[in-house]
Amino acid sequence: MTEEIKQIAREAGKMMLEAGEKTRLITCKSGKGNFVTQFDVEIQNYVKNKLSRLIPQAEFMGEEAGADVYSENEFVFIVDPIDGTTNFIRDYRHSCVSIGLLKDGKPYIGVVYNPYLNEMFEAKQGCGSYLNGSPIHVSDEGLDNALVSFGTAPYYPDLTEKTFEIAAKVFAHAADLRRCGSAALDICYVAAGRTDLFFELRISPWDFAASSLILTEAGGVIKTRGGHDIDFKSKYAVAAANPKAFDEFKKLVDF
Numbered sequence: 432m433t434e435e436i437k438q439i440a441r442e443a444g445k446m447m448l449e450a451g452e453k454t455r456l457i458t459c460k461s462g463k464g465n466f467v468t469q470f471d472v473e474i475q476n477y478v479k480n481k482l483s484r485l486i487p488q489a490e491f492m493g494e495e496a497g498a499d500v501y502s503e504n505e506f507v508f509i510v511d512p513i514d515g516t517t518n519f520i521r522d523y524r525h526s527c528v529s530i531g532l533l534k535d536g537k538p539y540i541g542v543v544y545n546p547y548l549n550e551m552f553e554a555k556q557g558c559g560s561y562l563n564g565s566p567i568h569v570s571d572e573g574l575d576n577a578l579v580s581f582g583t584a585p586y587y588p589d590l591t592e593k594t595f596e597i598a599a600k601v602f603a604h605a606a607d608l609r610r611c612g613s614a615a616l617d618i619c620y621v622a623a624g625r626t627d628l629f630f631e632l633r634i635s636p637w638d639f640a641a642s643s644l645i646l647t648e649a650g651g652v653i654k655t656r657g658g659h660d661i662d663f664k665s666k667y668a669v670a671a672a673n674p675k676a677f678d679e680f681k682k683l684v685d686f
């Protein structure tokens with residue numbers, strides 16, 4: 432099953448790369464900097480169609496075109512066709528397709544593919560996490576030497592002040608900060624030990640459905656603000672990290 436999902440992600444990634452040559456029809460959704468292109472919609476339709484042949488009885492949840500509603504079912508696919516749309520529009524070349532499969536409400540398979548670097552992150556529940564076939568693991572770096580990425584929650588002005596307040600506190604301790612524009616890749620980078628912690632004050636299930644499994648199977652922790660486990664029914668403030676950096680972050684910023 433994972434192999435088939437990876438193949439669909441690869442084909443979606445190819446569509447993203449081929450779009451590079453074409454004009455992007457950009458539409459604004461609600462809130463500042465909230466864009467969608469025809470490619471987000473085309474890729475979602477393509478992926479949805481392919482996945483529905485893989486598990487015909489599965490429900491589908493995706494960011495675009497009114498598919499953004501969670502449903503209870505034994506199998507649910509949760510898809511972000513392009514995570515990092517602003518990067519995609521600007522040819523910043525740091526975006527991915529994210530496909531998560533839930534079984535009985537729990538993450539079962541996660542695939543995140545960045546076509547620009549040909550990097551395939553994958554995990555299956557209980558089987559560890561892999562990047563292009565090699566096992567990955569979180570770092571054991573504490574906050575003091577941490578490389579921390581964060582999301583600025585651009586469509587939610589109510590969160591700007593708090594976001595940068597936390598970022599300033601963390602910056603005073605950590606090695607440095609990054610804001611890369613794809614929450615799914617941010618979480619996979621923590622899983623691979625490329626960074627040590629990621630936080631954002633409101634992200635959606637399609638941002639973390641696949642990447643949260645890739646993180647936890649790599650030894651990492653992802654929690655909502657207040658220390659709760661995530662589910663896939665709502666948007667959440669999340670911190671994703673190695674266990675040591677997570678504990679120190681939680682104490683520092685009262686997360």
Ligand code: IPD
Pocket residue numbers: 494511513514515516517582583584585611612613614615631633634638
């Ligand atoms: C966004 C990216 C971004 C994060 C936003 C997400 P999109 O997803 O993951 O890094 O800060 O909260 O909505 O719109 O590019 O799919």
Ligand code: CA
Pocket residue numbers: 511513514515614637638
């Ligand atoms: Ca997204």
Ligand code: CA
Pocket residue numbers: 471494511512513514515516
């Ligand atoms: Ca998206």
